[in-house]
Amino acid sequence: MRDKGMWPAAVSASIVFALLIGFGSLEGAQAQTSAKPPSENDRLISGNARRMLSEGRQIFRFDTFGSEAFWGGALQLHKAIAGDKNGGVGGGVSPKTALSVGLKVDTGALPAALVEQIKAGKVDLDDPATTLALLKLNAVVGVTGRFDKAGKIQSMGIQCSFCHSTVDDSFAPGIGKRLDGWANRDLNVGAIVSLAPNLKPFTDLLGVDVETVKKVLASWGPGRFDAELDKDGKALRPDGKQAGTLIPPAFGLAGVNLHTWTGFGSVPYWNAYVGVTEMHGSGTFFDQRLADKNQFAVSAKSGAGNTRGTPDRVTSKLAALHFYQLAIPAPKAPAGSFDPAAAARGKDLFDKKARCATCHVPPLFTEPGHNLHTPDELGVDSFQADRSPTHMYRTAPLAGLWTHQKGGFYHDGRFATLKDVLEHYNGLLKLGLTDQEKSELVEYLKSL
Secondary structure, eight states, X not given: OOSTTTHHHHHHHHHHHHHHHHXXXXXHXXXXXXXXXXXXXXXXXHHHHHHHHHHHHHHHHHOOTTTHIIIIIITOHHHHHHOGGGTSSTTOOOXXXXXXXXXXXXXXXXXXXXXXXXXXXXXXXXXXXHHXXXXXXXXXXXXXXXXXXXXXXXXXXXXXXXXXXXXXXXXXXXXXXXXXXXXXXXXXXXXXHTTOXXXXXHHHHHTOOHHHHHHHHHHHOTTEEOSSHHXXXXXXXXXXXXXXXXXXXXXXXXXXXXXXXXXXXOHHHHHHHIIIIISOOSSEXXXXXXXXXXXXXXHHHHTTTEEEOSSOOSGGGHHHHHHHHXXXXXXXXXXXXXXXXXXXXXXXXXXXXXXXXXXXXXXXXXXXXXXXXXXXXHTSOSTTGGGSTTOSEEOOOOTTGGGGOTTOBSTTOOBSSHHHHHHHHHHHTTOOOOHHHHHHHHHHHHHO
């Protein structure tokens, strides 16, 4: 061993032997650690996560936050649904009509016998009474009817899932298993609201007549809603086009900072904003920015930016609701919906030549941190951005993009196809993309 030629080799062998023993001991220790029961703190954390997930799912799907006082009490919308033959007014809303305006039916809430009757054509889908029966079963996604002991509808409210869930159409178009977090781009909110027998809450707030309210509601069309109308009163764009924005998905939000089109706030901010000021639940919402009478003339007058509803049925739900939304992953694109080879080439373009990944940073596909940009940076007008306190647009997360292609892209659907989006940036940023490269980029975007 003292021989100079043997010494380095012997030392090396000893070190390797010692390291192997050390790693073996470490692996054994790790195995023993993993076999140990979790600590009390770990059990508390795991239990809390399970509870919040369960509570959040229930809130997202079924909690109305007390919105019955508005949709039923003020607007009397339940009467229009029932129709005069069922104690309401007008012709009523049949299941076929409900499906035509984008409402969805959850087959998971239907008794097996009823499913078989529908299959056999023994259920009248043209009768508003059938719609009431579906409401009693809690089968209409996002809508809850309140019935008296005699079975007569007394009121109705809505849930988060009204706009941010759909179904898989496994039974029929508009009828199937729930898909929480998916944007309902079939939902015609304006058409539904315009059915209300009493639109006075809107005419009083906006200072216009019923005809004008109905014109604005009709302008949105399927998959759009204007969540700023009751704050700034801007019913139309300067060019006369509708001012609503596309309903966004509520999945894939974990790790995303600002998630509204114009970065109003975080996920729980938007939940409070919508729950209190749009769904008209009873709760607390505060944002002093909405008291700026120059930018938000309507809310500055109404005080919507400092709403203190009692009892507060919203604030205690925000944590679990937020937790559940963050737990909803962006759905993977189904096999056969894109060309894998072209998508692989598109990914390389996305990361390099097309420079998409500069802002849509994988795997979040938005910027980590402050994910907002000026209208000039995006090469679009500032109308919708200027309706926000930020005066900017958010970098939209792209995961699950394939699920919400209906209605177009960007906040207002101005680009009908993904290729139109790429054409816009190819010109704006002078990327020099060929037609083939654009097609490959589209396949990659469809794969996300």
